[in-house]
Amino acid sequence: METIRHKRWVKAAHLIITLSFFALFFTGVEILMVHPRLYWGDAGNDLTPALFELPISRNYHHGGWEKSTPFFHTVSSPVSASRTYDIFNENGWGRSTHFLAAWFLVITGVLYLIMGVFTGHFRTNILPRVKDFRLRLLWRDFIGHFHKLVAPASPGKYGLLQKSTYLIVIFFLLPLIALTGMTMSPAITAAHPILLTVFFGAQSARTIHFFASVALLIFFIVHVVMVVRTGFKQNIIGITIGKQHEKTTAN
Amino acid sequence: MKKQQPINRRKAIVAGLTSLGGLMLSGCFKKNLPPTYGNILRMGDAFTYFAQRKLLPGQSLVKEYQPSDISSFPATGTTNPADPKSPYYSKAYGPLQSNNFADWCLSIEGSVARPGSYSLADLKKLPSRTQITRHTCEEGWSAIGEWTGVPLSVILNNAGVLPNARFVNFYGYDAYFDSIDMIDALHPQTILAYGMNGSDLSVPHGAPLRLRVETQIGYKSVKYLQRITVTDKFVDPGDTGWSWYTGI
Numbered sequence: 001m002e003t004i005r006h007k008r009w010v011k012a013a014h015l016i017i018t019l020s021f022f023a024l025f026f027t028g029v030e031i032l033m034v035h036p037r038l039y040w041g042d043a044g045n046d047l048t049p050a051l052f053e054l055p056i057s058r059n060y061h062h063g064g065w066e067k068s069t070p071f072f073h074t075v076s077s078p079v080s081a082s083r084t085y086d087i088f089n090e091n092g093w094g095r096s097t098h099f100l101a102a103w104f105l106v107i108t109g110v111l112y113l114i115m116g117v118f119t120g121h122f123r124t125n126i127l128p129r130v131k132d133f134r135l136r137l138l139w140r141d142f143i144g145h146f147h148k149l150v151a152p153a154s155p156g157k158y159g160l161l162q163k164s165t166y167l168i169v170i171f172f173l174l175p176l177i178a179l180t181g182m183t184m185s186p187a188i189t190a191a192h193p194i195l196l197t198v199f200f201g202a203q204s205a206r207t208i209h210f211f212a213s214v215a216l217l218i219f220f221i222v223h224v225v226m227v228v229r230t231g232f233k234q235n236i237i238g239i240t241i242g243k244q245h246e247k248t249t250a251n
Numbered sequence: 252m253k254k255q256q257p258i259n260r261r262k263a264i265v266a267g268l269t270s271l272g273g274l275m276l277s278g279c280f281k282k283n284l285p286p287t288y289g290n291i292l293r294m295g296d297a298f299t300y301f302a303q304r305k306l307l308p309g310q311s312l313v314k315e316y317q318p319s320d321i322s323s324f325p326a327t328g329t330t331n332p333a334d335p336k337s338p339y340y341s342k343a344y345g346p347l348q349s350n351n352f353a354d355w356c357l358s359i360e361g362s363v364a365r366p367g368s369y370s371l372a373d374l375k376k377l378p379s380r381t382q383i384t385r386h387t388c389e390e391g392w393s394a395i396g397e398w399t400g401v402p403l404s405v406i407l408n409n410a411g412v413l414p415n416a417r418f419v420n421f422y423g424y425d426a427y428f429d430s431i432d433m434i435d436a437l438h439p440q441t442i443l444a445y446g447m448n449g450s451d452l453s454v455p456h457g458a459p460l461r462l463r464v465e466t467q468i469g470y471k472s473v474k475y476l477q478r479i480t481v482t483d484k485f486v487d488p489g490d491t492g493w494s495w496y497t498g499i
Contacts, residue, residue, distance in 0.1 A: 035391030042385055045392035047323035071448040078323040082330035082455045091389050092492035099499055100295030186387050187466045187498025191307040193314050202393055
């Protein structure tokens, strides 16, 4: 099988984005552990109902609250309560690492998008041809992935399912996770309140951010499985130190 | 055995990138940035601060909500400085509280033409602003509440901020300290709040007076205010392990 010879800037972007993804995922889990409850809308906290909760730290279902006091003299008044429980919180380094890695992802991602458009990388390598894009073919490609070693549609090219997946990751999941991340920022939403409208509120954005990260994790796992199945060594060499103009051949 | 090199390649690259980042930041941003302590995470924080100040209009207003949007509101951090068991116990706070804060006063000093102090009654006579805003905690939760207080800009204008002033520093009775830059200090929604949800501010939420910085994460909104100083230089609390600027 012939491996794809990646351009140098593609390899560099792939490396930086992969490392950023690792740092973002690790610190993202840490940040979620501090408050493992997800909500819909603008507000959500320990004193309001959650959409769902994840049992991933000692903060899960902790009952460390003083008796609550209502703000108003109504039956369904929102309440205040003081926390008495020493929660798990490593957000000091967690958040700063998350945002530092996010800068690497966003800056590299934007440069990658610009390069991808202007070099024709997206057109030649990622976008499926309209005539190729048939749901039946996509389904056949999908089933094929479970049966045999996947041969590319043509040597050195991505398959239809592969192209479609990369399209979703590059043009949907990564922009979505970046924008929902920004929707949690008070300064950014002050300047761009439309983010709060588009994502149904700051807590909804956080929940979407979580699901986007789960989708990216699934992509990552399947991607690695396919990399291993189609020849781990030459794939890794191809995307990292592989020479751009040298033909690598392997079985 | 490998000979130990005085500086290996990795160290050289890290040092190079670090100094490059430092140069870029100081070059593009003439005004003082908070110290980074040679810590890569604080450099990232400083970069976020720099980028947000450059890319975002500083005085755009955060979203304000309807009274029906007011939500339950956890009180975290220090929730009672009068409690001797609290690590943030303040001997002075209890007597002030038992007298309903009649003896409490807020002082403003530093790089101002007219230093002074305000009692709670003085503050309530000044122009006030009421806003229903979202409090975003670094932990991940948020809550919506109605805040009433004096815009910080009113206090700063009364005191006459000197032209070289760049930071406003807040000291709480619970020994909490934090500071903001002039852009956030003069933001129309940055207020010194004495009222919450139509009542006097309660002790768990920072009575008698707390800062509200709506453009940043919740921990910048110092509770139990005692003293405000205006400075030309960054008052360095050392590396607390947390980002000083938290607009993100």
